[in-house]
Amino acid sequence: MQFDSLAAFIAMGTHGPYVWTCYGVTALIMGLCVLAPRWRLRRILDRERRQQRRQQAAR
Numbered sequence: 001m002q003f004d005s006l007a008a009f010i011a012m013g014t015h016g017p018y019v020w021t022c023y024g025v026t027a028l029i030m031g032l033c034v035l036a037p038r039w040r041l042r043r044i045l046d047r048e049r050r051q052q053r054r055q056q057a058a059r
Contacts, residue, residue: 003009012019
């Protein structure tokens with residue numbers, strides 16, 4: 001499918017809002033799939049560091 005202009009490509013006939021919303025939601029979910037494990041690992045490592053500090057302070 002070819003479009004006459006960039007505006008026609010973005011509008012995609014009358015389907016533009018649906019298509020671009022789907023792309024946006026997909027990009028958001030994929031981004032969260034990449035970031036969520038990093039956030040979880042950071043939280044786990046912070047918890048371990050705090051626990052080690054508490055154990056060393058108790059000695």
